[in-house]
Amino acid sequence: MASLWGQLGVLMMLLAAAVSSASARFIVEKESISVVSPVSLRGRHDAAIANFGVPDYGGTLTGVVVYPEKGRDGCSAFDGEPFKSKSRRPVILLVDRGGCYFALKAYNGQQAGAAAIIVADSINEPLITMDAPEEEFADFDLTKINIPSALITQSFGKDLKEVLKDAGGEVVVKMDWRESMPNPDKRVEYQLWTNSNDECGGRCDEQMEFIKNFKGNAQLLERGGFTRFTPHYLTWFCPELFRHSQQCRVQCINSGRYCAPDPERNFNKGYNGKDVVVENLRQLCVHQVANETGQPWIWWDFVTDYHVRCSMREEKYSKKCAEQVVESLGLSLDKILKCMGDTEADAENDVLRKQQELRIGHGSRGDISILPTLVINNVQYRGKLERTAVLKAICAGFKESTEPIVCLNPDIETNQCLRSNGGCWKDSKLNVTACKDTFRGRICECPAVNNVQLVGDGYNFCTAVGPGRCEINNGGCWSETKDGQTFSACQDSELIGCRCPDGFHGDGHQCEDINECKDKIACQCPECSCKNKWGGYDCNCKGNLLYIKSQDTCISKNLSTFGWFMIVFALACVVCAAVAAYLFYKYRLRSYMDSEIMAVMSQYMPLDNQLNKETQPLREGTSAPAF
Ligand SMILES: *[C@@H]1O[C@H](CO)[C@@H](O)[C@H](O)[C@H]1NC(C)=O
Ligand SMILES: *[C@@H]1O[C@H](CO)[C@@H](O)[C@H](O)[C@H]1NC(C)=O
Numbered sequence: 001m002a003s004l005w006g007q008l009g010v011l012m013m014l015l016a017a018a019v020s021s022a023s024a025r026f027i028v029e030k031e032s033i034s035v036v037s038p039v040s041l042r043g044r045h046d047a048a049i050a051n052f053g054v055p056d057y058g059g060t061l062t063g064v065v066v067y068p069e070k071g072r073d074g075c076s077a078f079d080g081e082p083f084k085s086k087s088r089r090p091v092i093l094l095v096d097r098g099g100c101y102f103a104l105k106a107y108n109g110q111q112a113g114a115a116a117i118i119v120a121d122s123i124n125e126p127l128i129t130m131d132a133p134e135e136e137f138a139d140f141d142l143t144k145i146n147i148p149s150a151l152i153t154q155s156f157g158k159d160l161k162e163v164l165k166d167a168g169g170e171v172v173v174k175m176d177w178r179e180s181m182p183n184p185d186k187r188v189e190y191q192l193w194t195n196s197n198d199e200c201g202g203r204c205d206e207q208m209e210f211i212k213n214f215k216g217n218a219q220l221l222e223r224g225g226f227t228r229f230t231p232h233y234l235t236w237f238c239p240e241l242f243r244h245s246q247q248c249r250v251q252c253i254n255s256g257r258y259c260a261p262d263p264e265r266n267f268n269k270g271y272n273g274k275d276v277v278v279e280n281l282r283q284l285c286v287h288q289v290a291n292e293t294g295q296p297w298i299w300w301d302f303v304t305d306y307h308v309r310c311s312m313r314e315e316k317y318s319k320k321c322a323e324q325v326v327e328s329l330g331l332s333l334d335k336i337l338k339c340m341g342d343t344e345a346d347a348e349n350d351v352l353r354k355q356q357e358l359r360i361g362h363g364s365r366g367d368i369s370i371l372p373t374l375v376i377n378n379v380q381y382r383g384k385l386e387r388t389a390v391l392k393a394i395c396a397g398f399k400e401s402t403e404p405i406v407c408l409n410p411d412i413e414t415n416q417c418l419r420s421n422g423g424c425w426k427d428s429k430l431n432v433t434a435c436k437d438t439f440r441g442r443i444c445e446c447p448a449v450n451n452v453q454l455v456g457d458g459y460n461f462c463t464a465v466g467p468g469r470c471e472i473n474n475g476g477c478w479s480e481t482k483d484g485q486t487f488s489a490c491q492d493s494e495l496i497g498c499r500c501p502d503g504f505h506g507d508g509h510q511c512e513d514i515n516e517c518k519d520k521i522a523c524q525c526p527e528c529s530c531k532n533k534w535g536g537y538d539c540n541c542k543g544n545l546l547y548i549k550s551q552d553t554c555i556s557k558n559l560s561t562f563g564w565f566m567i568v569f570a571l572a573c574v575v576c577a578a579v580a581a582y583l584f585y586k587y588r589l590r591s592y593m594d595s596e597i598m599a600v601m602s603q604y605m606p607l608d609n610q611l612n613k614e615t616q617p618l619r620e621g622t623s624a625p626a627f
């Protein structure tokens with residue numbers, strides 16, 4: 001047994017060597033980080049996207065950098081209060097590289113409320129991609145990491161820490177993934193490098209889980225012509241020298257040309273690498289044949305059905321089972337067999353050879369060396385293989401506004417608004433928030449309430465402007481009710497702003513009663529006695545005096561000069577009115593008489609036309625006696 005393991009080890013090494021010699025090219029996918037404030041540090045910097053967590057493809061995240069006081073490597077859980085920023089913006093946690101897995105730092109940061117984490121490199125080197133550890137080495141749940149992570153250079157890290165050390169203010173940075181996914185045209189091409197082996201542990205389970213969950217979206221996108229998906233399968237080859245060894249015979253087909261590792265890593269037990277390669281080949285042919293019939297999406301059905309119906313665990317992973325699935329999906333078995341060719345022949349297999357060629361990277365894509373690997377628009381997808389995260393990345397591969405409806409579905413919201421409201425403004429009384437979740441990331445944008453648009457920075461304040469604004473939270477202005485009396489600093493006649501009502505002073509958001517008595521604003525005559533009141537004052541005059549508010553003075557209730565004047569004035573008015581009435585009466589009487597005389601005269605003598613015309617209306621207007 002030991003010698004078998006030894007030999008296996010040698011073979012694995014050779015396989016690995018064959019892979020690594022070709023995989024010298026590894027592309028570091030970058031996003032940009034720009035410093036928004038302070039001004040002294042403004043500018044754009046590169047950051048490398050990690051292979052775990054959820055990078056916000058197509059979106060941006062603006063947040064405040066927090067460099068923890070304690071546990072600066074982020075290797076142990078942060079205890080105490082979750083991280084917060086003064087401006088309530090999301091926290092981007094800065095930690096130092098080293099001490100533990102990158103992913104653990106991200107996990108700890110996420111647990112402590114960070115919206116993203118940036119790791120400052122500890123050495124001066126070009127950026128690298130932070131990878132996730134193999135599942136068995138991680139004592140935390142890797143799949144729970146939902147925040148983006150990025151590595152920044154040592155020097156940028158130093159600059160940030162320097163500014164954070166002496167500035168009391170905040171360092172605001174913007175992480176930007178909009179350029180991380182090219183969007184050259186209206187169709188997104190993507191490929192999944194996978195494996196039909198379903199017993200490789202955590203990575204295989206994650207991959208199968210993803211295929212199952214993503215199937216619906218993938219098929220919708222493909223049917224709509226929005227995407228072109230192609231599955232790829234990675235195979236290795238036995239070095240020439242070992243082609244006829246026992247190991248190569250059980251791991252490979254076509255005389256050692258196409259190999260896969262033994263699923264159980266045990267040659268005597270269960271399935272061999274060879275079985276996996278044959279199944280890989282079949283799945284490639286399923287896609288090819290389905291594609292020829294114009295229904296490439298059948299591949300998703302085949303793979304998920306095969307996993308359920310023909311699992312390794314249940315020892316049903318076989319040619320026979322696979323062919324049943326092929327037929328149940330209405331694919332031509334003959335065509336598939338023809339595509340697969342003779343796996344025993346000492347010859348190249350066209351389909352698998354092509355896969356080995358495609359494995360070598362070109363352009364912006366590095367070589368494929370780990371499984372599973374997702375490539376979208378020729379860029380390697382970073383982050384966890386999970387439905388919504390991948391859908392977001394695919395959606396970012398469309399030009400803005402050309403994305404299919406599935407991309408705008410609330411279903412792929414990032415849910416960043418659920419975490420401390422995304423750091424945005426909110427009003428619990430109105431039950432509204434400025435946090436808007438889009439697949440391009442969350443934004444803080446003041447909402448509209450009952451057709452009244454709120455405006456503000458979206459973080460600290462949003463207030464209503466325009467007609468009807470006082471209906472909404474009193475326009476954000478001060479208002480108070482006391483003893484059944486309400487005063488408000490919001491005037492509907494003014495479209496913006498707040499102004500304290502008369503009797504109050506303040507900025508309109510806070511108004512205080514003016515003490516008219518103390519401040520000597522009113523009621524200051526010697527006879528006055530002043531009593532302040534909320535929103536006003538009461539003024540009384542001593543003795544027999546009467547307070548006249550408009551004059552702010554006291555007058556005698558007995559007739560004073562002013563009183564006499566008033567009386568004379570009033571009498572004069574009465575006299576004038578009487579005279580006017582009399583004159584008016586006389587005038588009316590005279591015109592009445594005139595018209596009567598005319599009427600009577602017209603009975604006895606003919607009048608000329610003109611006169612007749614003039615009298616006519618008068619006659620009608622007056623109640624002439626009926627002769
Ligand atoms: C699928 O079919 C289209 C044409 O219908 C072709 O351009 C494409 O290369 C095919 N894909 C594969 C993987 O065969
Ligand atoms: C607030 O609004 C949301 C939906 O907009 C609703 O689900 C929730 O129940 C509301 N809460 C209150 C307290 O009205």
